[in-house]
Amino acid sequence: MARLLIVGSLEGELGSAARVAIARGAKLGHAEGVAAGLERLRAEGADLALVDLRHDVAWLVQAMAAERIACPVVACGRAEDGDAAVRAIEAGARDFLPLPPDADLIIAMLQAAGAAPSREGPIARDPAMTMLLARAAQVARAEASVLLTGESGTGKEVLARHLHATSKRARGPFVALNCAALPETLLESELFGHEKGAFSGAVATRKGKFEQADGGTLLLDEIGEMDPRLQAKILRVIQEREVDRLGGGAPIKVDVRLLAATHRDLAQEVARGRFREDLYFRLNVIALRIPPLRERPADILPLAEHFALHYARANGLPERGLSLVARQALLSHAWPGNVRELENTIHRAVLLAEGHEIGPEAVELTPRAVLTETEAVATLQAAPAVASGPATAPANRVAALVGRKMEEVERDLILETLSHCLGNRTRAAEILGISIRTLRNKLQDYRAAGLPVPPAPGQMAPPAPGQMAPPAPGQMTPTLPVAV
Ligand SMILES: Nc1ncnc2c1ncn2[C@@H]1O[C@H](COP(=O)(O)OP(=O)(O)OP(=O)(O)O)[C@@H](O)[C@H]1O
Numbered sequence: 001m002a003r004l005l006i007v008g009s010l011e012g013e014l015g016s017a018a019r020v021a022i023a024r025g026a027k028l029g030h031a032e033g034v035a036a037g038l039e040r041l042r043a044e045g046a047d048l049a050l051v052d053l054r055h056d057v058a059w060l061v062q063a064m065a066a067e068r069i070a071c072p073v074v075a076c077g078r079a080e081d082g083d084a085a086v087r088a089i090e091a092g093a094r095d096f097l098p099l100p101p102d103a104d105l106i107i108a109m110l111q112a113a114g115a116a117p118s119r120e121g122p123i124a125r126d127p128a129m130t131m132l133l134a135r136a137a138q139v140a141r142a143e144a145s146v147l148l149t150g151e152s153g154t155g156k157e158v159l160a161r162h163l164h165a166t167s168k169r170a171r172g173p174f175v176a177l178n179c180a181a182l183p184e185t186l187l188e189s190e191l192f193g194h195e196k197g198a199f200s201g202a203v204a205t206r207k208g209k210f211e212q213a214d215g216g217t218l219l220l221d222e223i224g225e226m227d228p229r230l231q232a233k234i235l236r237v238i239q240e241r242e243v244d245r246l247g248g249g250a251p252i253k254v255d256v257r258l259l260a261a262t263h264r265d266l267a268q269e270v271a272r273g274r275f276r277e278d279l280y281f282r283l284n285v286i287a288l289r290i291p292p293l294r295e296r297p298a299d300i301l302p303l304a305e306h307f308a309l310h311y312a313r314a315n316g317l318p319e320r321g322l323s324l325v326a327r328q329a330l331l332s333h334a335w336p337g338n339v340r341e342l343e344n345t346i347h348r349a350v351l352l353a354e355g356h357e358i359g360p361e362a363v364e365l366t367p368r369a370v371l372t373e374t375e376a377v378a379t380l381q382a383a384p385a386v387a388s389g390p391a392t393a394p395a396n397r398v399a400a401l402v403g404r405k406m407e408e409v410e411r412d413l414i415l416e417t418l419s420h421c422l423g424n425r426t427r428a429a430e431i432l433g434i435s436i437r438t439l440r441n442k443l444q445d446y447r448a449a450g451l452p453v454p455p456a457p458g459q460m461a462p463p464a465p466g467q468m469a470p471p472a473p474g475q476m477t478p479t480l481p482v483a484v
Pocket of ligand 1: 122124150154155159343
């Protein structure tokens, strides 16, 4: 759950910002002024702080820097307060949020702060992903550390949140820290906290992420980027189950389940001497690898539909489905940026689309001229046969359809998908995003029109009308009703 701190009165427009964030699953902290805000940051931390421009934002940002408190600060005010906003940003505020607040902007800011509000859980339809979730369900209730690997944007953090939400610690806090986002000294005090006077600027004691996650789960994202000195300190926390705040003091007991994520091959990093072997073995008790999107093509359309609905609602736009050609374009893309790229594509498409459906003109895919050899092989093996080839620019594929009748394109897509699924109606309907009944009706029409329809697995292909041939000698006429 994202932790949002609001500094300023909740009675005005900041109150509506708070309501938007709470409605999206954020946990709210509140302080009337900057000094109280600093206190709350020391005690509980936050993923994002929204600070009313009428307060001394610059003072807060400087005090946080002096105490090495890493939390993005966003100054909030009316558009007319331009000068004050510029001063706040010059002093180190991350951004400016104009009031009255825009719901979508707040959510985007929470996401940019790495604190996307919790969703219902990962969307998974492809066997590669459902098998992974089944394994995650087996290990969620254990206490062992889990190492989540996968390319950037595949959903490592989503899976980490899901593991926490389905664990025995679900009622405890979920705290995430991106180890690549902070310089070493800042990361150290973020992780372990500090005592008053630990360094110049440490005017008060502050809890680190391990303490904040006590009784819950701590996700160390991008752990492969962590400096070896800090790796050694993490190892000590795991072994001793206690943290030493910077600046001495007695060790503090912590009860934390550790999840770690990385896009790197940690075993290779160990071999290269860049990652401690002992820490690797501690973290890698259970390993979950999230496949890239190109290796789970059946997830593309369910994810796209989910994002289309989500962003339509978030933007107050009508809920629209994806047109057939738009679906085909999505299925044909290689998705080098994985689910994050798909999410951004659909978000943009929802905003650009005109008419009653989201058409291919709104789905702007980033063409990539060349795929790496590994990607090309993976895509060819995994993508539905509807793709005309992974290296073809999507715009060209759509252009190639111009001049053809919608009905024909739809028919080809359905028959090709069915043949790719070896005749499996359920799987083809899933990939196409239509009901099995609609699929069957369409197949019936194609057969009536004399087209060859791939038979269902385990069934013989019925001849098309007009192609009735007597059974060969010794061959039985099929008596079972043939699935259409
Ligand atoms: N299975 C899924 N269901 C719903 N949304 C998903 C799923 N997987 C990823 N997303 C969405 O895609 C985006 C990227 O996911 P996430 O941040 O978990 O990826 P990541 O692998 O941790 O990325 P990075 O390595 O860059 O940190 C997020 O907005 C997330 O909500």
